[in-house]
Amino acid sequence: MVWISTPVKRISGQIVPPGDKSCSHRAIMFAAMAEGTSYITGLLEGDDVLRTGEACRQLGASVIKTGKGAWTVQGLGRFQQPENAIDFGNSGTGSRLMMGAMAGYPIRVSLCGDASLSSRPMNRVLNPLRDMGMQVTQIGPHEGQLPLAITGSSELRAIDYTPPVASAQVKSAVLLAGLNAKGTTIVREPRKTRDHTERMLEGFGAELQSADEGEGQRVSIVGGQKLRAGDFIVPSDPSSAAFLLAAGLISPDADVTIEGHMTNPTRSGFLEVIKGMADLDITNQRLVSGEEVVDVRIRGKDRLVATNPPEELVPAMIDEFPIFGVLAAFAKGETRITGAEELRVKESDRIRATVDLLRVNGVEVEELEDGFIVQGCDGKVPGGGTVETRHDHRIAMSALVMGIAAQNPVAVDDVAMIATSYPEFFEHMAQLGADIREG
Numbered sequence: 190m191v192w193i194s195t196p197v198k199r200i201s202g203q204i205v206p207p208g209d210k211s212c213s214h215r216a217i218m219f220a221a222m223a224e225g226t227s228y229i230t231g232l233l234e235g236d237d238v239l240r241t242g243e244a245c246r247q248l249g250a251s252v253i254k255t256g257k258g259a260w261t262v263q264g265l266g267r268f269q270q271p272e273n274a275i276d277f278g279n280s281g282t283g284s285r286l287m288m289g290a291m292a293g294y295p296i297r298v299s300l301c302g303d304a305s306l307s308s309r310p311m312n313r314v315l316n317p318l319r320d321m322g323m324q325v326t327q328i329g330p331h332e333g334q335l336p337l338a339i340t341g342s343s344e345l346r347a348i349d350y351t352p353p354v355a356s357a358q359v360k361s362a363v364l365l366a367g368l369n370a371k372g373t374t375i376v377r378e379p380r381k382t383r384d385h386t387e388r389m390l391e392g393f394g395a396e397l398q399s400a401d402e403g404e405g406q407r408v409s410i411v412g413g414q415k416l417r418a419g420d421f422i423v424p425s426d427p428s429s430a431a432f433l434l435a436a437g438l439i440s441p442d443a444d445v446t447i448e449g450h451m452t453n454p455t456r457s458g459f460l461e462v463i464k465g466m467a468d469l470d471i472t473n474q475r476l477v478s479g480e481e482v483v484d485v486r487i488r489g490k491d492r493l494v495a496t497n498p499p500e501e502l503v504p505a506m507i508d509e510f511p512i513f514g515v516l517a518a519f520a521k522g523e524t525r526i527t528g529a530e531e532l533r534v535k536e537s538d539r540i541r542a543t544v545d546l547l548r549v550n551g552v553e554v555e556e557l558e559d560g561f562i563v564q565g566c567d568g569k570v571p572g573g574g575t576v577e578t579r580h581d582h583r584i585a586m587s588a589l590v591m592g593i594a595a596q597n598p599v600a601v602d603d604v605a606m607i608a609t610s611y612p613e614f615f616e617h618m619a620q621l622g623a624d625i626r627e628g
């Protein structure tokens with residue numbers, strides 16, 4: 190059974206995107222590590238985040254849903270030995286950050302995940318955590334991949350670490366382990382990645398220091414700090430908003446408003462690049478839980494101008510390249526995406542999956558080791574293909590968005606994974622006037 194997105198005449202409406210996935214994971218995790226009761230609102234109730242909630246329960250916290258997006262988390266100020274293995278499903282963020290969070294407690298925890306997560310590299314996080322004193326036992330056949338077990342320690346050593354890749358997950362895992370280590374843990378990032386861990390740890394009462402260092406930054410945390418329970422409103426997810434913005438940008442005669450778009454500079458690469466491709470109205474700047482948000486309105490039928498994302502913006506739009514590839518297909522001119530080799534180790538190999546998505550829909554595209562080159566169709570994308578989604582939510586959503594304005598319907602082989610990050614995707618697309626159904 191496939192799902193088909195059929196071209197529609199007009200996309201219009203006003204949408205508040207769901208809670209941010211990165212902030213939602215962290216809100217539950219940090220509240221579970223703190224002692225006392227925290228109240229979280231606006232939580233993304235996607236499968237990935239619910240898995241993190243379940244992991245925290247297994248580690249001794251009480252995690253209770255009290256309403257839509259409203260959760261109460263009661264932490265013990267430490268993690269307890271869980272009885273069973275923890276299953277992180279599809280979630281790289283949940284599994285990698287929790288490894289760092291668990292590393293500072295004397296517990297042995299087995300971790301597993303679905304087929305996609307079990308093929309993703311974990312050594313990027315395990316290596317620095319080993320240096321700090323955590324032990325790792327391989328369970329599955331592939332070294333450095335799930336399933337595996339970790340044994341934490343209350344005697345972790347602080348490290349001064351320069352990750353070989355720009356990754357917020359690596360930075361976060363090391364900082365979370367650093368919270369319970371002896372001494373000052375330092376992470377030197379070659380390029381700045383999303384800073385939700387730093388901002389939110391401060392919101393939960395921890396002290397951190399950040400300073401620019403070359404093109405990147407240096408973040409340090411003194412070990413032995415206790416987190417304080419608190420209240421947290423999750424701002425909306427710019428990575429989910431990107432699908433709605435793209436729908437407005439490719440659709441003839443659109444009028445789409447995204448309310449409360451987070452503009453944290455470590456997340457707003459996509460918004461920055463599309464500003465150069467079309468006219469956007471950006472208004473109503475305000476703060477939600479320390480994060481700046483705005484409303485973005487897209488109107489009329491602008492011709493999209495092909496624009497190459499600068500490599501320094503890659504970490505700030507790392508999850509948006511599949512949908513950016515779709516925009517590039519509708520634009521006039523050639524788009525070159527480079528410096529994005531990290532896409533090879535996401536929920537799927539997103540360079541290959543995006544190239545195939547575009548090709549099967551009649552777009553000329555060249556695969557590079559670290560990106561791809563798209564020949565834009567100036568609004569006339571043939572469509573008509575069936576896209577292989579490869580357990581990747583963002584590939585599925587990108588293809589379905591393409592279908593609303595292609596010359597022919599676009600189909601996908603699976604939509605189940607969309608619930609990991611954007612359970613309201615179909616509802617929101619229908620509100621905008623899209624025609625997506627099972628076929």
Ligand code: S3P
Binds near residue numbers: 210212282355358
């Ligand atoms: C995330 C960091 C990014 C991103 C992922 C969420 C996070 O991964 O792709 O969806 O919440 O820290 P990397 O840090 O591995 O690039």
